[in-house]
Amino acid sequence: MSIQSCVEVRNEWDIVSARQLGRNMAKELGFGTVDQARITTAISELARNIYLYAGHGKVCIEAVEEMGKKGLKIIATDKGPGIRDIRKVMEDGYTTSGGLGAGLPGVKRLMDEFSIDSSVNVGTEIIATKWIR
Amino acid sequence: MRNMINDISSNKRDVIAQKWKNELSTLKNLCISSKITPDMFEQLNEEFLDMMIRYINQNDIEKDQTLHRFFDKVLQLNMPLKFLTQGLQTFRRVILDVLLQEDVKKEKAIDIYQHVDRLIDPLLNEVVEESSLFWEKTVSAQKTALMELSAPVIPVLENITVMPLIGTIDTERAKLIMENLLDGVIKNRSLVVLIDITGVPVVDTMVAHHIIQAADAVRLLGATCILVGIRPEIAQTIISLGIDLSYFPTKSTLLKGIEHALEITNQQLLKK
Numbered sequence: 252m253s254i255q256s257c258v259e260v261r262n263e264w265d266i267v268s269a270r271q272l273g274r275n276m277a278k279e280l281g282f283g284t285v286d287q288a289r290i291t292t293a294i295s296e297l298a299r300n301i302y303l304y305a306g307h308g309k310v311c312i313e314a315v316e317e318m319g320k321k322g323l324k325i326i327a328t329d330k331g332p333g334i335r336d337i338r339k340v341m342e343d344g345y346t347t348s349g350g351l352g353a354g355l356p357g358v359k360r361l362m363d364e365f366s367i368d369s370s371v372n373v374g375t376e377i378i379a380t381k382w383i384r
Numbered sequence: 385m386r387n388m389i390n391d392i393s394s395n396k397r398d399v400i401a402q403k404w405k406n407e408l409s410t411l412k413n414l415c416i417s418s419k420i421t422p423d424m425f426e427q428l429n430e431e432f433l434d435m436m437i438r439y440i441n442q443n444d445i446e447k448d449q450t451l452h453r454f455f456d457k458v459l460q461l462n463m464p465l466k467f468l469t470q471g472l473q474t475f476r477r478v479i480l481d482v483l484l485q486e487d488v489k490k491e492k493a494i495d496i497y498q499h500v501d502r503l504i505d506p507l508l509n510e511v512v513e514e515s516s517l518f519w520e521k522t523v524s525a526q527k528t529a530l531m532e533l534s535a536p537v538i539p540v541l542e543n544i545t546v547m548p549l550i551g552t553i554d555t556e557r558a559k560l561i562m563e564n565l566l567d568g569v570i571k572n573r574s575l576v577v578l579i580d581i582t583g584v585p586v587v588d589t590m591v592a593h594h595i596i597q598a599a600d601a602v603r604l605l606g607a608t609c610i611l612v613g614i615r616p617e618i619a620q621t622i623i624s625l626g627i628d629l630s631y632f633p634t635k636s637t638l639l640k641g642i643e644h645a646l647e648i649t650n651q652q653l654l655k656k
């Protein structure tokens with residue numbers, strides 16, 4: 252059994268709540284300050300993408316344990332427009348909103364594990380995990 | 385009808401006062417939460433009753449705003465709205481009690497009810513309206529104060545300006561940062577502006593993007609932007625995100641930033 256908490260993302264303040272939830276959980280699990288910042292930033296990116304591109308969705312944070320390793324998992328899901336070309340959005344600098352296009356490739360580097368599952372007109376699910384060293 | 389209310393309320397002022405006080409004493413614990421002493425509470429109560437009796441006696445204190453001023457005073461004292469609404473309701477009950485104690489016929493009783501309602505209801509409406517107006521004003525004043533605090537521009541030395549940022553940056557605040565920064569550069573004839581992000585909890589791509597845009601705009605005005613207060617963990621996340629901050633100077637602390645700014649502006653601080 253794993254502990255999971257979720258935050259609905261509909262507006263900018265929900266992004267802050269999701270971040271807060273992640274930071275508290277990371278602290279409790281024993282992550283150091285640098286990893287706490289990495290996790291919080293990753294949540295911020297995923298939650299903001301939901302807010303910007305899907306309008307509505309949710310971010311769940313889960314404490315996980317695997318083969319004696321402890322970690323934190325971020326699950327960001329939405330029923331938005333989906334992503335047509337996943338390889339493209341993982342390129343540094345690719346953006347459709349005039350941003351930096353650094354969010355998704357950045358999250359992949361900030362975390363230890365990263366996966367995207369997306370279908371056009373159905374939605375997107377992004378899962379990212381960080382392990383305690 | 386009017387005469388009857390007049391007579392009774394002035395004749396039986398003591399009875400009314402006694403009943404009113406008994407009923408309102410339950411509200412006394414309200415003064416615990418606001419900054420009211422029990423003495424002040426008694427005094428307010430006394431004033432309230434006095435005014436109500438004058439009001440009902442057709443001294444027409446409506447016109448000279450006495451009631452209005454009293455309501456305002458109570459709200460300014462941070463008393464709960466309940467003090468006024470419950471006070472008015474209690475007054476209605478007490479007055480009816482006293483009036484209906486006499487042997488009155490049914491039609492007369494209905495008349496009395498209606499008359500008293502017509503006197504008290506507008507007051508209740510006024511109290512609620514004034515209270516919501518009061519809170520609207522308070523909230524709007526606080527909003528303005530918050531906006532002023534959210535992106536302050538501080539001229540510290542000749543041609544050198546600092547913008548310390550504390551707290552979360554959302555889209556609205558990012559806009560304000562840009563506006564204030566450019567206004568500040570022009571107004572203070574700044575050659576260097578330091579943006580201090582020590583107090584910003586998360587620097588994600590959106591925040592970084594806004595800072596880069598602000599620095600670019602400052603450069604177009606002929607000034608230099610220095611980013612200071614980058615905590616070690618923030619530096620690491622910025623690198624992981626792959627954000628390039630190399631087009632403008634960055635320093636770890638505000639002091640180092642100011643030293644750099646002095647160099648750029650050909651100034652020196654001398655010890656005496």
Ligand SMILES: Nc1ncnc2c1ncn2[C@@H]1O[C@H](COP(=O)(O)OP(=O)(O)OP(=O)(O)O)[C@@H](O)[C@H]1O
Nearest residue numbers: 300304333340346347348350351352353354355589
């Ligand atoms: N949840 C989502 N649903 C649909 N499209 C998405 C979603 N998340 C990202 N995208 C698409 O992927 C692109 C790249 O996202 P990424 O977060 O890397 O950069 P960005 O949001 O454009 O800019 P920033 O650097 O500010 O994050 C976006 O421009 C958008 O088109």
Ligand SMILES: [Mg+2]
Nearest residue numbers: 296300354355
């Ligand atoms: Mg993004």
